Amino acid sequence: MTELLAARARQVIRTGEGETGIECEKQSVAGSVSQRACTFCGSRVVLYPIADAVHLVHGPIGCAVYTWDIRGALSSGPELHRLSFSTDLRERHVVFGGEQQLEASLVELIERHHPKAAFVYATCIVGVIGDDVSAICRQVSERYGIPVVPVQSEGFQGSKKQGYDAACEALMSLIGTADASDVGPHTVNLLGDFNLAGEIWIITEYLKKMGVEVVANLTGDGRVDDIRKAHGAGLNLVQCSGSTTRLAMQMQAAYGIPFKKISYFGIDDMAAALYAVAEHFKDPEMLQRTRELVSAEIAEILPVIEECRRDLEGKRAAIYVGGAFKAISLVKALRLLGMKTVLAGSQTGTRDDYEYLTELCDPGTVIVDDSNPAELSAFLSEGKADLFIGGVKERPLAYKLGVAFCDHNHERKLPLEGFIGMANFAREVRASVCSPVWQFAPRHQNSEPQTLEV
């Protein structure tokens, strides 16, 4: 039996029991063993894929170590983002300040790698020891004639969300700094897609077939010069809404660019995203091309879906991911495979996302914000889950209990976006759920569920 901490009681609801108004968007409860990271993580996640910039982590070594080349964010050209740069502050810097170390590090790395820009991530102690990061960035920027952008990402500021905001600020400082007069009308920026396993290339290909050009990727396979002229685009498509909706709103306010929140996961949402683009540009020919594209793509993957569905029908899934918007797409995608969702949770979902999730899910589904291993393991048992969808920290919970697992985190090496992504997802889920290894897991021999006590 697991105890749900009183301070978290309103961060868990069960659908169909008249419960609404989940608590969310609050600081993690101390000692709860939250699955969340910190502000620094949020900034690093959003900016990381910009491949021709130096990403310098200003602080002691840990923060740089744990973010070195752990994501599947691919680049079609330079790969500076895959290197882990740190000012590696030591005791003497903590005592006397780290400004000199920062400046010397920036100079060294810019001269060594000739980047198009540099981002400097402030970690927890930078403000405390009194370093003026902005001033150093300004000086170095003037000296080398490239943008050197401070990112106010001190970890203690909060969860990943505050880090997303800091990253959006950093991106806003680049946008609008180059001439965009050559950018045509049927153009978009792709926000909140990080090109994991090459996903952004799949989306770009669809758009190209529809007759839509991409101005800037924000930030998967991103390039500084593209981002600088992103203000010229006709429309912003916001995929990971938790991280970049704020940027879209800022761009709308500053440059009048409208935006659409879309998702590229699952057949329904992928098709809806492309139709939204076609409708936005009000071009009947484009709409026709989109229809043809969607029906051709669906026809191609349908046999795979049907084949997987035969094996998966009636199985039960649990979802715990970074943002609740992704959970929504996953619930729909699982339905297409005949699977029922018993748990839908996220680290940093918003009130709106959770409300929609609550409406969408079948009665009895657990909806949870900012959960932890103790709760998640109880939910998995209680919901008799056959599959858990999550990231690295969720994987051992599933496996320890003898539950199949699908990695839907930034480490993934398999593209899950787009129509082909749905086919990959179906195959991936089936590969784990239908593995013969589960017959040996004790859970399948003794299945008294654990329950959660409030």
Place this chain on the structure above:
Amino acid sequence: MSIIEAPKAHNPKALADQSKVPLTTATKSTSTTNACRMCMPLGACLAYVGFDATVPFLHGSQGCATYIRRYLISHFAEPMDIASSSVGEAATVFGGEANLRTGVTNVARVYKPEMIGMASTCLTETIGEDVPGMIARITHPETGLAAETGQRVPNLVFASTPSYAGTHADGYHAAVAAVVKAHAADGAETDSVNIFPGIISTADLRHLHEILDGYQLPHALLPDYSVRLDGATMARYEKLPAGGTSHAEVVASGRALASITLGGLVTTGVELAGDVLASDFGVEHLRMPLPIGIRLTDTFTDRLSELSGQPMPAWLDAERGRLVDAYIDGHKYAADRTAIVYGDEDLVLGIVSFLSEIGIKTVLAATGGHSGRLAAELAAVNPGRNIAVIDDSDFEEIEAAASELRPDLLIGHSKGYATSRRLGIPLVRVGLPIHDRVGAQRLHHLGYRGTQELFDRIINTLIQVRQDESEVGYSYM
């Protein structure tokens, strides 16, 4: 027409040894690129997990705990719960005591641990948090948590582990020292030996138990994460799986016959648990390199013989015999080969010493550690050999050296893979972290058995290179 073909032109790579140049002393970079170490709190968390019914707890922002969990989970493939006081903006300004107290209360309630192993982070050290003072207030009999909540308060231990002060290895040793300092007690001497094993694999920990049992030597491994970080699949989830060094063993460590620290190369200022027990209770402290290779394992087993009064057990002697036999069977594959070894100082010391006894020359020993003592210890174990050492190193530096030295092998953890791939030099994976292969937990490095496994993996890697490079494609090497 001849039926005997002339041999193909010799592969120029095989002659490259002669053209090798000594490592130039490059100027150290100011910045660090692709670090070859991890942070102090990671090591502390790993150590705490090796004590029974203990939850690691970081006083700092939420990200530290989560990043470290993720990094260790990817190596051990096991759940790794680390609590955090989740210090936020207000706590950074006004102090984190309330967070720490709430955190302890919640961990005690959900996990019901015997001990909470606390460690500081860069943030809480820099803002000057007095954690020992907070612990004193939490455990105060009249005004503390027990009085306030009616709950039993677990044992609270604390190690100071800001990332700017040392490496993960330092954090590990600081945490072990903190545990024995808090709980070891005096009393009549026992016949038990304390083994401080350092950061080694779960398979190594199990093997150490086996060796010590072979000498019928009562012992405690402090800590021992071999069960918690390499356990079976469960029917019901256990938040705090059983296993690890018991509280009783920690208490009794102050009365032990002797302590042996394997490795223990730490940054100046970091205390070793063995030294704590020596100064507090007069327990004899022997420090020796990790038992890798025949000579260093002999050093270890000789000590165990002395302490136990027992000869080497027959099965272990047989393992040693088979290892010598294997060395001889495979020695020509090793001849004139070169390696760069990198990683934790203790592991580098052991592996380089082992390589020197099979004829593989270490052209560079590199570490992200900065005890400053690796070169001297390497020289002491391998007299007459001039082994180039760079400490406080990173992969920028290691790769630059590797592209100049062109060794036949890289030996280290999986963060050297990018270098290995770019330079086309095979990597033999050892130590931690290993994030790109299964089975890191099950790798043996220690004892004759661990050496045997390393030897086979290294020689087979060399054979495979020869085989793959051969135009003939022999299946009989």
